[in-house]
Amino acid sequence: MDKQEAPLSALCISGGGIRSATFALGIVQGLAEKGLLGRFDYLSTVSGGGYLGGWLTAWKLRAGGIDKVQPKLCTTTEIPEHEPDPVQHLREYNNYLSPKLGFFSSDTWTLVATVTRNMFLNWLVLVPLLAFALMLPRLILSLAILGEPEWYQNQIQDMKHGLGLGLAIAAGVLLAIGIYNALKYLPGVGKQDHSQSDFLRYCLGPIICACLAFITLEAWVTGGDATHPERFSDSTLPYRQLVEWVTGACLAGWIAYFARFPKKVLTKPRLLPGLTCALALAGISTASCAWLLSHKLLLYMHWPVFVTVGPPLLLLSLALAVTLFVGLTSIILNDEDREWLSRAGAWLLLFVVIWTGSSALVLLAPTGLMKFGPRLRSAFGAAGGLGGIITALGGFGLGKHKEKDSQKDGNAKQGAVGNLLMLALQVAALIFVVVFLTGLSLLTNWLLTALRLHTQWTLLGSRLAGIHWSNHPKVLENTGVGTILIFAASFMVFGWIMARFININKFSLHAMYRERLIRAYLGASNPAPEINRFTGFCENDNLYMSALKDAGKPFHVVNTTLNLVAGKRLAWQQRKAEPFTVSALHCGNSRLGFRSSAEYGGRGGMSLGTAITISGAAASPNMGYYSSPLVGFIMTLFNARLGAWLGNPGDTGKDTWRHEGPNSAVNSLVREAFGLTNDTSPYVYLSDGGHFENLGLYEMVKRGCRLVVVIDGAADGEFAYKDFGNALRKIRIDMKVPIEFSSEHTPGENALMHPMLEKKKRCSLATIRYKDLDPQRKNGYLLYIKPMLLGNEPPDVCSYHALNPAFPHQSTGDQWFDESQTESYRMLAYHTLKEMCDGWNPEQNAGFEGFINHVENNYLKDIRRAAAAAGAGK
Known part of the structure; x- marks a missing residue:
């Protein structure tokens, strides 16, 4: 950790999809108006926070520094017509996945076509490999049946004893x-x-x-x-x-x-x-x-x-x-x-x-x-298909179900519902696996009967003439050993060849997701876009991470997760993951090592678009501590992969870290489907940073930052502070640095659980106790901000909440925001910072120290006085 006297500062933006990005926009605008945005040394983003972080970083580089951007972020500033308006661009693309809504929208059907095409191409790899593996029981059966006397012709009978x-x-x-x-x-x-x-x-x-x-x-x-x-x-x-x-x-x-x-x-x-x-x-x-x-x-x-x-x-x-x-x-x-x-x-x-x-x-x-009769068979198949769809879609919300485990007392009923949903997800997955593998066996029957081999040698031939594929016992008992071996070899060779051609990163949801994030967030500040008039995408919207070296402060750190579902460290069995960061300088982590961002991950190195896409890869077969074997298998089968396979930055990846993905998809698909990801293979699987730590705080404490502002925009309607607790726990375990809220900052019966004081304040202040690790060091301060409705918000925000009671903690699964939803989150955040800074004069009490002192000695004390007065009135 850095021991220098000059206090490093960091702005951390949490995961939470477009909700977190939009809420963070309001905070960033408020910080810019107070002249604080350019004072941060680091910008640490996770998942949805990376949307906004990438947007700000790209704008900062193209504009020539944060000082040029800060004035334009002020809500009263008008952008000249000949210049791009990045804030307005975000409003245009609040439905970033499919900007034009509607059943007959080309954007909607482009998503459908892309998902279907990529899933089919992945099936050309995965299904033959599964069929190959399932040929082993057939092979043993065909060998066993050689004991049947009628299977032997004269030349075979002579060989029987030998x-x-x-x-x-x-x-x-x-x-x-x-x-x-x-x-x-x-x-x-x-x-x-x-x-x-x-x-x-x-x-x-x-x-x-x-x-x-x-x-x-x-x-x-x-x-x-x-x-x-x-x-x-x-x-x-x-x-x-x-x-x-x-x-x-x-x-x-x-x-x-x-x-x-x-x-x-x-x-x-x-x-x-x-x-x-x-x-x-x-x-x-x-x-x-x-x-x-x-x-x-x-x-x-x-x-x-x-x-x-x-x-x-x-x-x-x-x-x-x-x-x-x-x-x-x-x-x-x-x-x-x-x-x-x-x-x-x-x-x-x-x-x-x-x-x-x-x-x-x-x-x-x-x-x-x-x-079964035709109707029962149809119902059985439909149940399996429905189970697969439910599991694949449920994988996107797996983290939300996990959150319910931590609920107690008043929320016990909700926790029980969450557990039942998880159980239902596992049952649906099991039903789908049974139906799918049974169907694959029948498909093999059809291929065997349709392409039966005619030969004079019984070992190689089959007696399938006149046998229908649906007569399973007859197909099994009349298929020769040679036929089984030929089909098994054909399945293996076909799957292997297709795996050499089909890039596992390009033909997944990752590439589709990446292009749309780049268009919506990185393209917002592009001064000379070269837009394809047919697709609506622009080649020069993206930027390479190595180019950000010249962007100045704040230095952007993108947090992702390296999955360790099959990792060897027993203490990490719950985590099943470790951090993996991407910056302008390097990619990797402190345990495995780092590689230059200018070369890592393909020609030209890692790009900003790829980094924020991986950081936001919430739905993946392997999801850190959210991983589930059955769900992982089905999500692999349905190609529900937003993350990416890239070279290991450690010694085992010395020959692969420059690659843009595996040369063959076979090994990666098998490891992904059966939960075998680790950090000892040439390629590693990277996914959403929230699968390890969802606030971006972990890496900033590791860097020794003493002034940290955390914007927690994750969905937390029960105010269980799951992500915050997870971050504090991992920091204390891994770095031996406790983060504590003093009692005066967290008064009330539930102070330890609820640093926000039962929804009565918009922020809270904690001490990062670096001195516990090294007495020579100075402690740091953490300002924690969370979406909160107190009743004094602008009328339009209150109106939106009345119509949408889940606001401001609507589901992360909602990635299609409309205009009123976008503005409500942005305005709530802007109002939050404005209220925190009320009465603060930056010219007289400038800098972060002055800002932190004002929040502590004015805003938080006012809250305590109000709480004390309310208690006295009772």
Whole structure:
């Protein structure tokens, strides 16, 4: 932190969409009239505050400095006709997304066309990749059905025993590899350091592949489903299988053990017997499960159920063996070993859940769906589609629902409603996922039957002639292994190729949102616009961040969020995010590092338009502490992404930080859809700054600013001060700097919760206690301003409130302001600052110190006197 004596000052404008930007406009005009605007060293903006901040910064640069802008911001100043009027421009574009309203407006239909086009292009990447992943249960099913006698022609029958032996050997080798790596990774045995990805890749992966191979082998041994009872004629088969399973499991374990400890076999005398007993139990339980599957369950079910429940049963048998191993080796293994095995068991169970769910949706759900009548099927599909739309739209208001969690007492009912809405959102998301994946499985059926492959080799061919795509069991049982592999490879290749061509940043809501913000806010001060007469957009409205070096004070810092939904820091599990700032000098954060704004993010570097767009990316699949796995998946599918994927400013992004986006969308889409964003990959996902801290205060305290004005224009009708509390909490945790309101500034019973004194004042003053961190430093002051109606506002503002009771805390989802709404917010803010400055003479008591002293010793004291008089009157 800066320890210089000269007090740095900052103006912070919060998030809140166009509502926050419009309210901030009135405050900025009031500050300009008092000559204070040009005295700020920093301008820190978040989300909607960035709209107004970008507008002011662009105007300041083009006009030649804040001193040229300040006089024109005064409400009584007339702008010459030959000059742009940035304030009037904001009124023209208060509906910045679609300036011309109406059902038949080209602006409205341009939005619809853009959203539809971009969603379709993203589906060309995402849907084939999902279809590829969902081909695995079909592949295992097609391999299992090779046990059916009619699937073998003469040349295949001759290979049957050889293929079975080869599959058994491959399964044993895979199991041995998994056990070998488990022995290597166990902290008290192998003592080799490893990551979670190492465990998944080299330990769990081979064991799962071995399990799938074993289940296929069991299907081949049994030789068919209940339509072939002759397979049960061999009464010795179960016992032979028991011996084979036990022998094979123990052999794989011994090979792994002797390979891991070739020279130290006897150094751990109880490890090998314990491992042997555990593997023997695994063989017994696996043989029992195999017998149950083939001799009991298959009498009442068919292959899809066999493939759905088979691998989970085998893996649960292995989990039972691991439990026995822990008990038999308790003297050798330490607590850390047992924790490691518990974590390994957790991943095993997680795969069981994923396999059961995905296989049921791919192999079983379509059959159940097609048994419904046409009306029920239509209703099922409509429910899924409606659930998806509700979830995608609900993602835009996810933060608002989260706010309800903090409500207590009088607002408990509202908090309960918010929780119910969140639950409904999750249920809607689940319904959509079930319907979508079931529909994708049926679409795969249609492709298989429409493009069936004709070949003489049964392994590659299929027997789909004359089978309708809706007959799901027949399609599954008559699709050859080769056909499955060809289609799976086709899905993967098609999705990969499309991902190379389709830029994930350009073909999302981000680009559409960005162009409209630039037109409405950065284009306001453009002295020579080159407007395309057809589209209404202008190429030279935008500015590069590096060009702002010459703009003078205040220095603009745009706050965004780097998402860490899969981050490793346990203390940040609620945050799921860290700050990421963009300025004229650099982009990044203090933990990862910074990169030059002149080069970061593409040719020419980061632009002001891109920065304020990312900062305002409220709706994103990953939204910091608002993130939800199911909602994230659906928002990815619907392409509801206002944020951007850019290069990591840290060491892992040394080859990517200059890129304007990922070269391929595959990795980014997968990480986004399944909540795997982090700060260790070459590309990071940036979204709304409010997903970390919504006031812009965090970065200003980090820079050591001693005079800070915060304009909190977020929707907070319950006056819970959620964003303010969040900022104070993170600053105290991360920087060890408490921010406190003295009792005289916050009188009343609810002083600690409500620094605004139960809606009786428009601002409050706090102390930034830098001295607690360093006694040599001076404390700072924070002036906190919030939209407040006290009854003495101008008549037109009071009238608007009477007609719109939610004013001045209307929903952030309302981004289409009309003229009266815009003027009411602007005028309320202007009136707020005018009332705070009443009686202050800048010429006699100039500067921020004089302004702060006046607010403290006059405005706030007058409020306290009025409150005391009211109390005495009672």
